[in-house]
Amino acid sequence: MVESKTARKRGKPVRKTKTRKPEAGPASQRKTATARKKARARRAGAPRARAAKNKSAPVAGAGKRSERVVVDEIMENGRARILRAPRLPKAARADLGIDTWGDEVEEAITVWKLEAYVGFKAPRKLKEGDVFFIRDGSDLNESYMGPKVIARDKAAEDHLIEAADESREQARNEIKERFYNLTAQRAGRNKKDRDRLSKIIRRRVWKGKR
Numbered sequence: 001m002v003e004s005k006t007a008r009k010r011g012k013p014v015r016k017t018k019t020r021k022p023e024a025g026p027a028s029q030r031k032t033a034t035a036r037k038k039a040r041a042r043r044a045g046a047p048r049a050r051a052a053k054n055k056s057a058p059v060a061g062a063g064k065r066s067e068r069v070v071v072d073e074i075m076e077n078g079r080a081r082i083l084r085a086p087r088l089p090k091a092a093r094a095d096l097g098i099d100t101w102g103d104e105v106e107e108a109i110t111v112w113k114l115e116a117y118v119g120f121k122a123p124r125k126l127k128e129g130d131v132f133f134i135r136d137g138s139d140l141n142e143s144y145m146g147p148k149v150i151a152r153d154k155a156a157e158d159h160l161i162e163a164a165d166e167s168r169e170q171a172r173n174e175i176k177e178r179f180y181n182l183t184a185q186r187a188g189r190n191k192k193d194r195d196r197l198s199k200i201i202r203r204r205v206w207k208g209k210r
Contacts, residue, residue, distance in 0.1 A: 061093030062161055067137030068101040070171070071114075071130040080111050080126060084137065096133050096162065098174050113144050118164055119156025131171040133161040 066087040073081040083104040091100035115126050
């Protein structure tokens with residue numbers, strides 16, 4: 001309602017007038033209909049988008065097709081000798097310890113293809129002693145075409161359960177712990193002493209991480 005300023009000053013009764021909203025024209029109606037359609041499409045597409053995102057996201061931990069791959073030797077012909085160990089059936093997903101993998105099988109693969117598969121970028125090169133926890137070993141073979149198939153950053157994210165540097169360090173610590181434990185078994189006078197030495201070795205090798 002709108003009041004007249006002149007009427008308020010003179011003390012006269014105020015005449016009130018109604019303000020009318022402009023009627024929506026065809027253009028306004030089309031915009032409203034389009035906005036409603038877009039909103040409905042967003043609501044309908046949200047579940048599919050979330051499902052696609054979840055499907056493409058790597059699953060955490062090791063699965064039944066996961067493998068532990070160790071680079072045993074880099075040969076002069078541009079190929080690498082690797083040792084592949086399958087995942088043991090009852091191993092916990094989060095446990096990547098050496099005891100959760102089966103017997104190793106020797107195989108050869110082109111060096112650059114393995115580098116591409118694990119996401120190595122220059123100047124990083126494959127080295128003897130590198131260890132990789134492969135999410136799904138079924139597609140690690142000579143048919144893999146590396147950068148022609150998938151970018152290196154995406155390859156590391158999709159193919160590896162754990163970063164290459166971390167898996168290599170874990171393997172080195174496991175070897176250290178086993179070597180020191182063999183020495184402790186010979187030095188310990190009884191089971192109590194050997195168990196105590198094993199606990200000390202584990203704390204020092206893993207720096208409290210285990």
